[in-house]
Amino acid sequence: MSVEVTGDPAPTGYERSCEAAGDVDHGRAIRDVLDRVGDKWSLLVVATLRDERLRFSELQRHIPGISQRMLTLTVRQLERDGLITRTVYAEVPPRVEYELTDLGGTLITLAMALADWAIENHPHIEESRAAYDAAHQR
Amino acid sequence: MSVEVTGDPAPTGYERSCEAAGDVDHGRAIRDVLDRVGDKWSLLVVATLRDERLRFSELQRHIPGISQRMLTLTVRQLERDGLITRTVYAEVPPRVEYELTDLGGTLITLAMALADWAIENHPHIEESRAAYDAAHQR
DNA sequence: CGGCATCCGGGCAGATACTG
DNA sequence: CAGTATCTGCCCGGATGCCG
Numbered sequence: 001m002s003v004e005v006t007g008d009p010a011p012t013g014y015e016r017s018c019e020a021a022g023d024v025d026h027g028r029a030i031r032d033v034l035d036r037v038g039d040k041w042s043l044l045v046v047a048t049l050r051d052e053r054l055r056f057s058e059l060q061r062h063i064p065g066i067s068q069r070m071l072t073l074t075v076r077q078l079e080r081d082g083l084i085t086r087t088v089y090a091e092v093p094p095r096v097e098y099e100l101t102d103l104g105g106t107l108i109t110l111a112m113a114l115a116d117w118a119i120e121n122h123p124h125i126e127e128s129r130a131a132y133d134a135a136h137q138r
Numbered sequence: 139m140s141v142e143v144t145g146d147p148a149p150t151g152y153e154r155s156c157e158a159a160g161d162v163d164h165g166r167a168i169r170d171v172l173d174r175v176g177d178k179w180s181l182l183v184v185a186t187l188r189d190e191r192l193r194f195s196e197l198q199r200h201i202p203g204i205s206q207r208m209l210t211l212t213v214r215q216l217e218r219d220g221l222i223t224r225t226v227y228a229e230v231p232p233r234v235e236y237e238l239t240d241l242g243g244t245l246i247t248l249a250m251a252l253a254d255w256a257i258e259n260h261p262h263i264e265e266s267r268a269a270y271d272a273a274h275q276r
Numbered sequence: 277c278g279g280c281a282t283c284c285g286g287g288c289a290g291a292t293a294c295t296g
Numbered sequence: 297c298a299g300t301a302t303c304t305g306c307c308c309g310g311a312t313g314c315c316g
Contacts (some may be wrong), residue, residue: 026260029256032301033183033255039176080270122166193278194279207309207310207311
């Protein structure tokens, strides 16, 4: 039952690594989602849209550090993945609003769990880092 | 109550964005954890160490796509964060074993929840992507 | 065996300028 | 207002070679 290397473009073996991570062949799903979740801005955008639909500029104002380009790319990705919807109003000046889909809503739960873990364990991590740095500094 | 920009190296505003994401000032914690979780290999290494302690080469064999360099950097990070332990045995040839800490164990739960979400919703995402691509192709 | 140092190539992300 | 286009710099990550 050796792992067959298919003719995929440029796997770098990462997909196969996901599969070997413990579960079955859901590696691609995990990798896909991880790539999105791991994205610097995606979760932030989703979180920002949690309880209000916002237009582009509002979104950008709610997420101080993001550039216009990155916001554009991020919302495109999220829209493509069905996590948010993009609604264009034929007005002048043009208005575009973004809203979380149901699927995006379910992701919030995960994000919150992650955030909770982060908040709860961050002191521990910081402490560990300090200890490590103290031990390894020269 | 303007946000104080401390003398940090290169914030790029990302930290402040996390803070604005909805919660309080736990932004740094969330960002830290997100950076680690979003890391391509970290979760994979943690998952691989879930129920067995492994030495370096074993770890590398369990994660096909990872390079020696990346594995080294990843385990260093994880060790620094207190998620895994690194034990060196003074033998010839040298032996180094990595094991999950309790903190790392709690992260597994999160990772599994994330994996479950990924597996459950991936078809939906793929479907959405296909529809999006079909609608936007030229 | 388990690293670390070095080099280097590709892709990501910021800044800027232009458009519907 | 809400993008797109282009250019550029920089960091990530692979490959290689050497050490304890």
